[in-house]
Amino acid sequence: MELFVGIDMGTGSSKGVLVTVDGEILASEQRAHVMSLPHPGWAEVDAEAVWWADVCAIASALVARVPAGSSIEGVCISGVGPCLVLTDSELRPVRPAILYGIDSRATSEIVEMTELFGAAEILSRCGKSLSSQAVGPKIEWVRKNEPEAFARATRWYGSNSYIVAKLTGEYVQDHHTASQCDPLYSVREFGWNTEWVDRVLGGLELPRLAWPSEVVGRVDARGAEATGIPVGTPVVAGTVDAYAEAFSVGVRHPGDLMLMYGSTMFLVQVLADYHTNPALWTTTGVQSGTYALAAGTSTAGSLTTWLQTLTGGAPFDVLMREASAVPAGAEGLLVLPYLAGERTPVFDADARGVMAGLTLRHGRGHIFRAAYEGISFGIRQILEMFDDAATPVSRAVAVGGGLRSPVWAQALSDITGQTQLVTEQTIGASYGDGLLAAIGVGAVPPETDWATVASEVPPNPAHKALYDDLYGNWLQLYPATRDIVHAGAQLTK
Structure with a gap:
C-alpha cells in the first residue's frame, strides 16, 4: 500500500x-x-x-x-x-x-x-x-x-x-x-x-x-x-x-474561499486572474500558474483564549453556554478585537482592542459573544474588499479549531450573510500536505480532491437587520479611538 x-x-x-x-x-x-x-x-x-x-x-x-x-x-x-x-x-x-x-x-x-x-x-x-x-x-x-x-x-x-x-x-x-x-x-x-x-x-x-x-x-x-x-x-x-489547508478542503477553483478559524483568522480565495488591492494580499496559488487573494487578522481564537484566562480558566463548554444564552448583538456591547495590533485591513501594529457599550448588566457571556461578533464584523469588512477586488465568493469552506464554538461560526454566517461549508475531514494543513505529496509523485491525478462536505452553517435571516446596524457602528470604532490607543501604545516602547 x-x-x-x-x-x-x-x-x-x-x-x-x-x-x-x-x-x-x-x-x-x-x-x-x-x-x-x-x-x-x-x-x-x-x-x-x-x-x-x-x-x-x-x-x-x-x-x-x-x-x-x-x-x-x-x-x-x-x-x-x-x-x-x-x-x-x-x-x-x-x-x-x-x-x-x-x-x-x-x-x-x-x-x-x-x-x-x-x-x-x-x-x-x-x-x-x-x-x-x-x-x-x-x-x-x-x-x-x-x-x-x-x-x-x-x-x-x-x-x-x-x-x-x-x-x-x-x-x-x-x-x-x-x-x-x-x-x-x-x-x-x-x-x-x-x-x-x-x-x-x-x-x-x-x-x-x-x-x-x-x-x-x-x-x-x-x-x-x-x-x-x-x-x-x-x-x-x-x-x-x-494554503495547504485550503487545498485539503477543495478550495482550488475561482470563487472558492477558505475561512480559517485559528489563533488568528485567515482567508484565502482563488482568483480567476491577477488582481491587486493595497489592503489585501495577492499571492500565487498552490497549483502551478494560479493566483489567490488573502487576508489575515492578528487575533481571533487567541482573543477568546485570553478572555478565558481572565475568568480563571472556566471550562470552555460553560463559557459557550453563557455566550449562547446572550441574544445576538450582546445587548449593545461591541468589541474591536485589535489586542495584538491588526493586519488586514488597517495594517496597524499600534492598534489596540476596544470594548464599547460596557455596562454593569453585562457578564462574561456578553463579553464572549461580543468578541466573536467583533471578529466576525472584521471578516465582513474583509469580504467586502474581496468582492470589490476579485471574483465574487461562490463557495465558502470553514476550517480550524474555532469551529468548536457554534456561537462563533453562527455569528460569522449571520454577520456576513455567507453560508459556510464544513468538510468531513478537518484535521488541517497536514492532510493537504499528504495530498500534495501524492500528486507530486504521480500517485493521483492533479485534480484529485479528498474533501467531502459534512455540514453547513447558513445565516439566520432574523438577525440581518440588527447586525447591519451594529456593523455600521463597529466600523466607527477604529477611526474614533485610533489616536487614543496609539498614544497608549507608545508607553510599551
Whole structure:
C-alpha cells in the first residue's frame, strides 16, 4: 500500500498524518510548542529546537505505524509563514526564526523599503503593500540590528523550506511562500524580482523556485537517521500552512474561499486572474500558474483564549453556554478585537482592542459573544474588499479549531450573510500536505480532491437587520479611538 506523510508546523503545535492514496488517515500525531515573545512586537521560534524537533518526533512516530507490506512514497511539509530563518553554510540558524505578520519589529524598515522601491511599483509587482507580513524588511532589520548574526548568514528559508533542506539538503523555495516574501518575488510574473534581490538580500543566496507539489529532492542519509523516513523517499516543496489547508478542503477553483478559524483568522480565495488591492494580499496559488487573494487578522481564537484566562480558566463548554444564552448583538456591547495590533485591513501594529457599550448588566457571556461578533464584523469588512477586488465568493469552506464554538461560526454566517461549508475531514494543513505529496509523485491525478462536505452553517435571516446596524457602528470604532490607543501604545516602547 502506498502511503504519504504530511506534516504541518503551526503557531501553537505541529501535526502530522499518514495517509493512503485514497485520503484515508491511518495515523496522526501532534506536538504542542510555544513561540517566544522576547520584546513587544516580536514573535520568534527556535527553528531547530522546535520545528525540526517536532518533525523528527512526528515522522518517527508515523513511520512506526506503517503497516507491514506498505511503504512511504512521498513527504510534504507545510508551516506558518512567511517566516525568516537565516542559516550559515552548514544549515545552522544564526538566530531564532522571525515569524510571520504577528512579528511587527520591522516598522521603520517597511517605510524605508517602500520609499526605496515605490508603493505603486511594489503593489504592481508583488500584489500587496509591504506590511509586517513581508520578509524583506525583516532581513533588513537583522542586517541593521544584529550585524554579527547577519554576517554569518548565507541562506534564508521559510519554515517549510528549512525542513525540506534538513531532509534533503536542497535549497529551494515554493512559489507560494516566495510570493509572500515581499518585495523579493513578482507575483505577476511568477519569478524573482531580479532588480531588487541584491538590495534586499545583501549577499544572501537566492533559492531555486518550485511549485508546492513538485518533487524537489529525496530524503538523504542524515534526514533518514533523524526521522526514520527511508533514504530516497521523494519530498515535494510544500508551502504555507493556510494554503495547504485550503487545498485539503477543495478550495482550488475561482470563487472558492477558505475561512480559517485559528489563533488568528485567515482567508484565502482563488482568483480567476491577477488582481491587486493595497489592503489585501495577492499571492500565487498552490497549483502551478494560479493566483489567490488573502487576508489575515492578528487575533481571533487567541482573543477568546485570553478572555478565558481572565475568568480563571472556566471550562470552555460553560463559557459557550453563557455566550449562547446572550441574544445576538450582546445587548449593545461591541468589541474591536485589535489586542495584538491588526493586519488586514488597517495594517496597524499600534492598534489596540476596544470594548464599547460596557455596562454593569453585562457578564462574561456578553463579553464572549461580543468578541466573536467583533471578529466576525472584521471578516465582513474583509469580504467586502474581496468582492470589490476579485471574483465574487461562490463557495465558502470553514476550517480550524474555532469551529468548536457554534456561537462563533453562527455569528460569522449571520454577520456576513455567507453560508459556510464544513468538510468531513478537518484535521488541517497536514492532510493537504499528504495530498500534495501524492500528486507530486504521480500517485493521483492533479485534480484529485479528498474533501467531502459534512455540514453547513447558513445565516439566520432574523438577525440581518440588527447586525447591519451594529456593523455600521463597529466600523466607527477604529477611526474614533485610533489616536487614543496609539498614544497608549507608545508607553510599551
